[in-house]
Amino acid sequence: MQTHILGFPRIGKKRELKQALESFWNGDLSAQALTETSKELKKKHWHIQKSAGLDYVTTGDFSLYDQMLDTTLMLGVIPQRFQGCNKDSPLELYFSLARGHAGRNIAALEMTKWFDTNYHYLVPEIEANGSWMAGTHPVVEDTLLARKLGFLPKPALIGPFTWLTLAKAQKGEHKWSRLNSVANVYANLLSTLSNHCGCIQIDEPVLCTELLPEEARKQFQEVYASLNVACGVTKLMLATYFGPLAQNIKIAASSGCSLLHVDMVRGKGQLEAILSSLPKDMSLSLGVVDGRNIWKTDYSKAVPLIRRAVSALGRERVLLASSCSLLHCPVDVTEETALPEHIKSRMAFAVQKCYELTELCEIAERGNAIALAENVAMLQRTAAHPDICVSAVRKRASSVTPAMFKRHSTYQKRRTAQNWLHLPVLPTTTIGSFPQTETIRKTRLSYKRGEIQETDYIAAIRREIRDCIEKQEKLNLDVLVHGEAERNDMVEYFGQQLGGFCFTQNGWVQSYGSRCVKPPVIYGDVYRKAPMTVDWICYAQSLTQKPVKGMLTGPVTILCWSFVRDDIERSEVCKQIALAIRDEVQELEKAGVRIIQIDEAALREGMPLTAAEAEAYLQWAVEAFRLSSSGVEDATQIHTHMCYSEFNVILSSIAQMDADVISIESSRSGMELLDAFTDFHYPRAVGPGVYDIHSPRIPSVEEIAELLHKALRHIPKEQLWVNPDCGLKTRQWKEAYTALENMVTAAKKVRLTLGTTS
Ligand code: GLN
Ligand code: ZN
Numbered sequence: 001m002q003t004h005i006l007g008f009p010r011i012g013k014k015r016e017l018k019q020a021l022e023s024f025w026n027g028d029l030s031a032q033a034l035t036e037t038s039k040e041l042k043k044k045h046w047h048i049q050k051s052a053g054l055d056y057v058t059t060g061d062f063s064l065y066d067q068m069l070d071t072t073l074m075l076g077v078i079p080q081r082f083q084g085c086n087k088d089s090p091l092e093l094y095f096s097l098a099r100g101h102a103g104r105n106i107a108a109l110e111m112t113k114w115f116d117t118n119y120h121y122l123v124p125e126i127e128a129n130g131s132w133m134a135g136t137h138p139v140v141e142d143t144l145l146a147r148k149l150g151f152l153p154k155p156a157l158i159g160p161f162t163w164l165t166l167a168k169a170q171k172g173e174h175k176w177s178r179l180n181s182v183a184n185v186y187a188n189l190l191s192t193l194s195n196h197c198g199c200i201q202i203d204e205p206v207l208c209t210e211l212l213p214e215e216a217r218k219q220f221q222e223v224y225a226s227l228n229v230a231c232g233v234t235k236l237m238l239a240t241y242f243g244p245l246a247q248n249i250k251i252a253a254s255s256g257c258s259l260l261h262v263d264m265v266r267g268k269g270q271l272e273a274i275l276s277s278l279p280k281d282m283s284l285s286l287g288v289v290d291g292r293n294i295w296k297t298d299y300s301k302a303v304p305l306i307r308r309a310v311s312a313l314g315r316e317r318v319l320l321a322s323s324c325s326l327l328h329c330p331v332d333v334t335e336e337t338a339l340p341e342h343i344k345s346r347m348a349f350a351v352q353k354c355y356e357l358t359e360l361c362e363i364a365e366r367g368n369a370i371a372l373a374e375n376v377a378m379l380q381r382t383a384a385h386p387d388i389c390v391s392a393v394r395k396r397a398s399s400v401t402p403a404m405f406k407r408h409s410t411y412q413k414r415r416t417a418q419n420w421l422h423l424p425v426l427p428t429t430t431i432g433s434f435p436q437t438e439t440i441r442k443t444r445l446s447y448k449r450g451e452i453q454e455t456d457y458i459a460a461i462r463r464e465i466r467d468c469i470e471k472q473e474k475l476n477l478d479v480l481v482h483g484e485a486e487r488n489d490m491v492e493y494f495g496q497q498l499g500g501f502c503f504t505q506n507g508w509v510q511s512y513g514s515r516c517v518k519p520p521v522i523y524g525d526v527y528r529k530a531p532m533t534v535d536w537i538c539y540a541q542s543l544t545q546k547p548v549k550g551m552l553t554g555p556v557t558i559l560c561w562s563f564v565r566d567d568i569e570r571s572e573v574c575k576q577i578a579l580a581i582r583d584e585v586q587e588l589e590k591a592g593v594r595i596i597q598i599d600e601a602a603l604r605e606g607m608p609l610t611a612a613e614a615e616a617y618l619q620w621a622v623e624a625f626r627l628s629s630s631g632v633e634d635a636t637q638i639h640t641h642m643c644y645s646e647f648n649v650i651l652s653s654i655a656q657m658d659a660d661v662i663s664i665e666s667s668r669s670g671m672e673l674l675d676a677f678t679d680f681h682y683p684r685a686v687g688p689g690v691y692d693i694h695s696p697r698i699p700s701v702e703e704i705a706e707l708l709h710k711a712l713r714h715i716p717k718e719q720l721w722v723n724p725d726c727g728l729k730t731r732q733w734k735e736a737y738t739a740l741e742n743m744v745t746a747a748k749k750v751r752l753t754l755g756t757t758s
Contacts, residue, residue, distance in 0.1 A: 118561070118605075
């Protein structure tokens with residue numbers, strides 16, 4: 001059996017690529033030095049794969065910014081606005097596409113999430129009648145380099161169907177009509193590469209989704225036939241991941257490729273269907289090691305799958321692999337020096353995952369009983385640790401009653417009960433955070449480093465809260481917030497206070513370009529140890545007569561933005577978090593905070609890629625939100641906030657969350673989302689964001705008023721709220737203040753046209 005991974009994280013163990021890129025952009029590092037750093041990283045990563053005993057090292061997985069962008073440049077799909085950049089160095093063009101060009105005032109390509117991961121790719125733009133000039137792909141040079149250094153390279157590419165599906169076509173351009181010319185460029189590249197390697201990996205994760213249109217599905221076989229011809233005797237591996245192949249099994253099986261890679265982590269149940277569809281001349285790469293998580297593989301589950309495949313196909317036709325590229329997990333767990341042993345011993349980052357593959361291969365081929373027994377014993381030992389399985393948490397989660405998912409009364413009754421809040425029509429509010437100034441960041445950092453005392457820290461944050469309340473009073477907003485100055489991040493803040501969470505020192509994962517995130521880790525049962533937000537919010541409420549909205553992060557968002565344990569169901573973990581948040585909600589209510597917002601920023605992005613799985617997810621996700629929010633009196637108002645655009649598909653799920661008020665991002669799409677409200681009569685109150693907080697631009701009164709009028713065509717005035725798109729933490733005070741001033745003025749103006757001022 002051969003072993004391989006679909007890709008290695010490129011950022012580097014110590015985020016070397018991030019540092020090099022940022023120094024290069026600042027002008028402190030030469031292009032040559034940047035290239036040198038990249039080369040060193042690639043070599044290191046190949047060396048790791050080889051030392052672990054993998055049969056191939058993957059090339060083409062390294063990118064200076066983004067692999068989709070590398071593919072876009074290979075195809076020569078450069079929007080008109082970048083034409084001026086061509087004369088400059090190739091790197092300047094490359095980074096202009098990625099980050100825009102401030103000097104020339106050129107906007108970058110749009111960025112969006114890569115399937116259901118937290119990685120962002122640059123969206124190719126296909127302009128009407130645009131002419132394309134095929135260029136090069138770094139994979140060729142990297143493959144030659146790897147070979148020269150004595151490695152056995154397996155180049156990896158993003159496939160043509162995935163690239164085209166993710167590309168955005170301008171009006172008047174039919175992107176699939178470009179398929180043949182795209183395929184020709186791929187054929188050339190494959191034929192060049194085939195001189196230097198025995199196997200090429202071509203990634204088509206789109207096959208694990210329902211995104212491929214019928215006309216593309218029809219052409220799959222033909223296009224792949226031509227790509228296989230271009231490869232000559234070199235084998236082509238069709239790589240699918242992020243879900244089961246489901247209805248695309250036949251398409252994949254008839255692609256004519258020599259190998260098919262399937263994701264056995266996200267597509268657990270698909271083995272039999274795959275085995276029965278696989279043609280005789282096709283080998284199977286089993287993605288049994290999770291490329292998107294930080295945990296060791298449970299060998300007792302993986303080995304039977306491998307054995308089953310071997311017995312059906314023979315071991316020459318089975319390969320072992322990571323489920324997807326390891327891009328989505330941190331680099332090396334041995335860098336972690338502060339984690340308790342019972343947690344660390346369960347973990348495997350990218351380096352360790354390479355070793356797991358060769359170990360699994362040994363177990364399956366030569367029956368290495370010791371390695372198998374060790375793995376099983378370790379998992380059992382740590383699972384029983386009282387820190388991981390907390391009996392009180394289990395007991396509580398299993399005794400949740402149906403009533404706990406429901407508010408006491410219908411929305412109509414609650415609405416009346418909430419009249420005591422005396423809010424005007426079109427109430428104005430914000431999403432929670434206010435600008436995180438240099439002083440705020442410094443205060444938090446000095447406290448974290450132990451440089452200032454707790455009492456001084458509390459006093460400093462209280463000063464910020466007071467200042468924030470004063471500004472909001474002056475702005476005349478209707479529902480105030482405390483400003484979130486104490487929070488570094490909306491998930492980390494809660495993770496740090498909840499049981500069952502831990503934090504790595506170096507568990508960085510690339511989010512986009514040089515940007516990395518270090519997600520919290522949920523390793524054990526989650527529970528609330530003490531109130532987490534009550535003091536800050538009550539302090540804010542003590543400063544004003546107006547209602548202050550208490551701000552919490554919801555269970556689904558906490559789950560989606562963490563690395564989650566894989567020994568119990570995600571829905572179960574989510575339920576535990578929901579119970580912890582429920583306690584906080586009730587405690588806030590008891591303390592007199594009567595408007596509480598539970599943010600579910602990540603609800604949409606956590607949705608699995610296939611309809612069946614998405615349905616199950618939405619069901620438990622909505623239940624978790626309701627569990628967290630339903631323990632309050634009718635007179636207490638529950639808000640939620642979501643930030644993404646394509647939410648139309650889940651509108652009915654959002655309605656089922658039963659929040660009294662939702663705020664949604666919408667201004668970037670010119671309030672396009674409002675159209676959804678024409679067909680779907682949202683039964684409660686909505687605040688469609690009236691201006692884009694991602695941009696420093698200050699919206700005018702007229703512009704906001706116009707958006708509100710537009711919103712009023714879809715949403716009854718009794719149900720409309722006025723708020724920005726999202727939190728203001730990344731903005732400067734002077735921008736935020738003026739923008740909110742305009743927003744409040746616009747609301748007042750529109751109220752007048754409705755014949756009311758209150
Ligand atoms: N309450 C958070 C804030 O205002 C919400 C952030 C988000 O939706 N991403 O920052
Ligand atoms: Zn948001």
